[in-house]
Amino acid sequence: MTIVISLINLKGGVGKTTTTIAVAEILAGVFCQKVLVIDLDPQTNATVMLIGEEKWEELNENYHTLSQLFIDAIDPDNRKFDLAQTLQRQVSNVTDVETLDLLPSSLDLVDIQYKLATIPTGKFYALSPIDVLRRGIKPIIDQYDYVLIDCPPNLGIITLNGLQISQSYIIPTIPDLLSTYGIPQVIATVHDFSETIGQKIEPLGIIISKYQADMTLHERVVKELRRYSKDAPVFDTQIPQRQQIAEAAEFLKPHKFSTLKQKWGSVGQFQSYLNLTKEIMKRAVA
Ligand SMILES: Nc1ncnc2c1ncn2[C@@H]1O[C@H](COP(=O)(O)OP(=O)(O)O)[C@@H](O)[C@H]1O
Ligand SMILES: [Mg+2]
Incomplete structure (x- = not known):
């Protein structure tokens, strides 16, 4: 069965995208898993990290992003979404990573968000606005x-x-007050949503990212999170704040890294993401 995991926080800049990409690349490159990254963020950071800006622009101009899937739901008489053309196979700028695919995002998702609520109902093909992605990727999801x-x-x-x-x-x-502020709301909202749709969506856990060992604030918030967050237990592995992790976000054509260690950093950074990925795999199948 395909394991599907969302990465979410109400705060930006906390390492959602970086974690998504690092874990995806390790699942594919180290554990030989078939992995699909779905970029739902209009900021398109995951997309650009995996295929670069140039390729993204080309796809965007040709309607080959997830925006088109949602636009089709709003305007079903002029469908343009083409799953085969939109799905980017064997992405990643690491030679070792061969089984990682991407469904790219687009800046247009911002506007679409608001229009989705107005999907025309009453037509026989009308669908629920929260069911667009599931229907759209149905033909491929089992491959992963x-x-x-x-x-x-x-x-x-x-x-x-x-x-x-x-x-x-x-x-x-990030283990600071503003980044952790929305966590109870996320947990409560997802819980309500999951009850509403009658489907389990479990909190797998909280990842401490961009951790700075020399900050007493970080140390204090980590302790509190570990002690109080029973609904979403904190992963043992903490991702340190390191320049090389930030640099890994850059997609420089035609440069390719030969190993994941080279890309993410050999002074413990790669090892942290590797340990984290092992924990995620363990919890995901439990
Ligand atoms: N562990 C880390 N060490 C240093 N910089 C990081 C780390 N994780 C993420 N970053 C950087 O912090 C910024 C925000 O990270 P990002 O993953 O884009 O967060 P989000 O997706 O939550 O907005 C980016 O510039 C990214 O390169
Ligand atoms: Mg992001």
Whole structure:
């Protein structure tokens, strides 16, 4: 069965995208899993990290992004979404990573979010606005061992489309007050949503990212999270704040890294993501 996990936090800049990509690349490159990254964030960071800006622009101009899937739902008489053309196979700029695919995002998702609520009903093909993604990727989802969904920093309709196909979700956070502030709301909202649609969406856990060991604030918030967050237990592995992790976001054509260690950093950074991925795999199948 395909394991589908959403990565979500109401705060931006907390490491959602970086975690999504690192874990996806390790699942594919180290554990030989077939992995699909779905980029639902209009910021398109995951997309650009995996295929670069140039390729993204080309896809966007040709309607080959997930925006088109949602536009089709709003305007079903002029369908243009082409799954085969939109699905980007064997992405990633690491030679070792051969089984990682991507469904790219587009800036247009911002406008679509609001229009989705107005999907015409009454037509026989009318569909629920939270069911668009599930229907759209139905033909391919079974091909994957893991699907990771990089969600936008809100709980709007686009995010609900991602949660709708997820068995679980992960909350990456910087261990500071503003980044952790929305966590109870995420957990409560996803819980309500899951009851409403009659499907389990479990909190897999909280990831401490961009951790700075020399900050007493970080240390204190980590302790509190570990002690109090029973609904979404904190993963043992903490991702440190490191320049090389930030640099891994850059997609420089035609440069390719030969190994994941080279890309993410050999002074413990790769090892942290590797340990984290092992924990995620363990919890996801439990
Ligand atoms: N562990 C880390 N160390 C240093 N920089 C990081 C780390 N994780 C993420 N970053 C950087 O922080 C910024 C925000 O991360 P990102 O993954 O894009 O967050 P989000 O998706 O939650 O907005 C990016 O510039 C990214 O490169
Ligand atoms: Mg992001």
